[in-house]
Amino acid sequence: MTAVRRSALALILWAAATAAAPAQNAWEADPEEIGYSRAGADTCYGCHGNEPGFQLDAMFLTAHGQPADERSPFGAGQLQCEACHGPGGAHTGRVKRGESRPHMINFGEGEIAPVQVQNDMCLGCHETHVGVAWDASPHGSDEVSCAGCHEVHIARDPVASDVTQPAVCYECHQNVRGDFLKFASHPVREGQMACTGCHSPHGSMTDALLVKANLNETCYTCHADLRGPFLWEHAPVPDDCSNCHRPHGSNHRGMLEKRGPLLCQSCHAPAGHPSVPYTSAGLPDGTANPNLLAGNCMNCHMQVHGSNHPSGAALMR
Numbered sequence: 001m002t003a004v005r006r007s008a009l010a011l012i013l014w015a016a017a018t019a020a021a022p023a024q025n026a027w028e029a030d031p032e033e034i035g036y037s038r039a040g041a042d043t044c045y046g047c048h049g050n051e052p053g054f055q056l057d058a059m060f061l062t063a064h065g066q067p068a069d070e071r072s073p074f075g076a077g078q079l080q081c082e083a084c085h086g087p088g089g090a091h092t093g094r095v096k097r098g099e100s101r102p103h104m105i106n107f108g109e110g111e112i113a114p115v116q117v118q119n120d121m122c123l124g125c126h127e128t129h130v131g132v133a134w135d136a137s138p139h140g141s142d143e144v145s146c147a148g149c150h151e152v153h154i155a156r157d158p159v160a161s162d163v164t165q166p167a168v169c170y171e172c173h174q175n176v177r178g179d180f181l182k183f184a185s186h187p188v189r190e191g192q193m194a195c196t197g198c199h200s201p202h203g204s205m206t207d208a209l210l211v212k213a214n215l216n217e218t219c220y221t222c223h224a225d226l227r228g229p230f231l232w233e234h235a236p237v238p239d240d241c242s243n244c245h246r247p248h249g250s251n252h253r254g255m256l257e258k259r260g261p262l263l264c265q266s267c268h269a270p271a272g273h274p275s276v277p278y279t280s281a282g283l284p285d286g287t288a289n290p291n292l293l294a295g296n297c298m299n300c301h302m303q304v305h306g307s308n309h310p311s312g313a314a315l316m317r
């Protein structure tokens with residue numbers, strides 16, 4: 001083997017060895033190994049800045065950019081940008097020709113840093129805010145990124161305001177947008193309330209992430225007058241409001257599951273109590289039964305949620 005060929009081989013072996021151990025991405029090695037960038041945010045600002053649609057500086061208008069708060073990423077002794085994006089030693093260093101820059105941890109669905117890694121960066125400071133229910137919740141267990149809902153390089157996080165929050169949720173829950181466009185719905189579109197009026201996005205005791213232990217308790221937080229107890233209860237009401245109502249919205253008055261008599265008749269047999277004019281049972285001798293005149297059950301049984309009147313047994317007063 002000639003000296004020239006031998007050195008060529010050495011070069012190939014060297015190249016193979018370095019390719020097998022490229023500089024590592026921020027989440028792939030011991031932070032001590034990658035190292036933090038020494039001048040903090042100033043180093044990052046050397047290459048990054050405001051761009052159309054992305055205001056790096058806006059963070060300094062939020063809780064995260066407060067040097068006076070020692071818990072903030074910019075508080076004394078904290079790691080500044082690297083508190084969230086991970087150690088930047090390799091990323092900020094010189095990149096050899098033909099190699100790609102080792103990545104920082106970036107945030108959101110579909111980013112190369114695994115979602116678990118992203119979320120751990122936030123949870124390091126926010127475990128107590130997010131709470132123990134997160135891991136088992138549909139968002140936690142389906143690996144939804146914190147940044148799927150939260151933006152931090154922005155003066156006001158859209159998910160934290162009632163007016164802008166629904167649009168964030170609809171990015172993943174398209175079908176729900178349709179519910180709130182129906183004829184009768186909770187005033188979410190009007191900005192009077194948001195999804196968080198009923199849901200705890202970080203997790204809760206219920207499947208549907210409700211703010212209270214069950215559906216009815218959730219409704220009572222705003223509709224306290226319907227909590228009862230009533231002298232005369234209507235059994236399906238304390239059982240579950242969604243026996244009759246669609247919580248988001250429906251195409252029937254009062255967000256009802258079905259309209260007028262059909263709703264009631266889904267549980268109550270018409271026998272003995274004719275109320276629909278177009279059955280022959282309702283027309284014994286060609287004369288309408290007096291109970292038919294009012295048409296809809298609620299015209300007589302007005303207290304459909306329960307009655308406190310001494311003679312309200314039939315929920316009529």
Ligand code: HEC
Pocket residue numbers: 037040041043044045046047048081082085088091092093100101102103104105106
């Ligand atoms: C020498 C220039 C330079 C410096 C210094 C620098 N970056 Fe970068 N950064 C880049 C380039 C170039 C990209 C685009 C990389 C790509 O698309 O592959 C990038 C991408 C990123 C990304 C997107 C994720 C990724 O890595 O692809 C983040 C987040 C980021 N930088 C944060 C930082 C932070 C935080 C600092 C300070 C610790 C920093 N950068 C310092 C050049 C730099």
Ligand code: HEC
Pocket residue numbers: 062063064069071072073078083084107121122123124125126146147150152157
């Ligand atoms: C170094 C610690 C630290 C890290 C890391 C961190 N935060 Fe924070 N965050 C804070 C502090 C401190 C506050 C202010 C809390 C307070 O005032 O009670 C805050 C507030 C917030 C708030 C509330 C906003 C407000 O105006 O009150 C949200 C939302 C938030 N952080 C999300 C995140 C997300 C998402 C991540 C990960 C990308 C993250 N944080 C990473 C320290 C941190």
Ligand code: HEC
Pocket residue numbers: 119122123126129130134139144145146147148149150159160165196201202
């Ligand atoms: C499904 C959307 C969603 C996801 C995912 C999510 N959050 Fe939130 N988070 C919210 C909403 C909405 C609020 C505002 C609640 C309110 O003020 O009504 C909030 C509030 C917060 C707050 C400030 C309020 C407080 O409790 O002190 C912090 C901090 C926070 N989130 C951190 C996180 C972190 C960390 C993660 C990831 C582990 C995360 N969030 C994931 C929707 C989400």
Ligand code: HEC
Pocket residue numbers: 041044045048056059064073080081082083084085106107108147150151152153154
């Ligand atoms: C509190 C955690 C946190 C801190 C501190 C933080 N970032 Fe970010 N950064 C994020 C999140 C989350 C995103 C994703 C976009 C968003 O939510 O606004 C992001 C996005 C970015 C991006 C965009 C990458 C892309 O996709 O193009 C860059 C660049 C970046 N950050 C640089 C920085 C620099 C530089 C600093 C310090 C001045 C910094 N970040 C401080 C959490 C943080």
Ligand code: HEC
Pocket residue numbers: 109138139142144145148149159165168169170171172173195196199201207208209
């Ligand atoms: C980045 C995508 C994403 C965003 C944004 C998001 N979610 Fe989710 N959500 C999911 C995933 C994934 C699941 C679990 C799978 C499923 O049930 O669809 C889920 C589940 C849920 C569930 C439980 C559904 C069930 O059947 O038990 C509720 C309630 C919910 N999300 C509410 C919200 C609210 C409120 C917001 C806005 C504050 C929001 N989500 C934002 C992805 C998202």
Ligand code: HEC
Pocket residue numbers: 166169170173175176180186188193194195196197198199208210215242247248
């Ligand atoms: C008035 C209370 C209320 C409001 C406001 C509300 N929800 Fe719900 N949501 C519920 C209840 C109750 C359920 C469970 C329904 C059931 O189990 O029958 C539910 C179920 C869900 C589900 C799972 C079932 C499905 O329909 O896909 C998702 C996702 C969801 N809500 C997202 C949202 C989003 C996003 C918003 C805001 C735009 C929102 N919700 C606003 C009460 C509410």
Ligand code: HEC
Pocket residue numbers: 184185186187192193197198215218219220221222223241242245246247253254255
């Ligand atoms: C965060 C507060 C809040 C919660 C929780 C809440 N609601 Fe409401 N609800 C409202 C508001 C506000 C209105 C509109 C009142 C108005 O327009 O006068 C409303 C209206 C209604 C209406 C009448 C709609 C119409 O078209 O007349 C029904 C029915 C209703 N809610 C059922 C429920 C049910 C069922 C639940 C539990 C799943 C629930 N609400 C939980 C705030 C709430």
Ligand code: HEC
Pocket residue numbers: 216219220223226227234236237238240241242243244245253254256298304305
């Ligand atoms: C047996 C069926 C039924 C059940 C169960 C039921 N509702 Fe209703 N609710 C109705 C009907 C019918 C209306 C009248 C709708 C209309 O015509 O506008 C109504 C109207 C309402 C209204 C509008 C204003 C009012 O007070 O009349 C609210 C709010 C409401 N229901 C909340 C609830 C809540 C909260 C629950 C659970 C605690 C519940 N409903 C359970 C049938 C029911």
Ligand code: HEC
Pocket residue numbers: 234235236243244263264265266267268297298301304313314315
């Ligand atoms: C989900 C099933 C269900 C629906 C829907 C329902 N009910 Fe009921 N209703 C019941 C049950 C169960 C009772 C209790 C029967 C008993 O105690 O024997 C009851 C009792 C009643 C009573 C009192 C009966 C008595 O014996 O004193 C009246 C009146 C009544 N319902 C009217 C209505 C009207 C009007 C509607 C439509 C708005 C309606 N119900 C919808 C299940 C339902």
Ligand code: HEC
Pocket residue numbers: 261264265268272273275276290291292293294295296297298299300301314
């Ligand atoms: C014109 C008024 C009127 C209309 C409309 C009406 N009811 Fe009645 N309902 C009554 C009267 C009166 C009673 C008997 C009350 C009593 O005996 O104290 C009654 C009794 C009942 C009872 C108690 C059991 C029984 O059969 O005596 C139920 C359940 C009931 N109605 C359900 C309905 C349903 C469901 C509808 C609609 C399909 C409806 N009602 C429509 C007037 C009406």
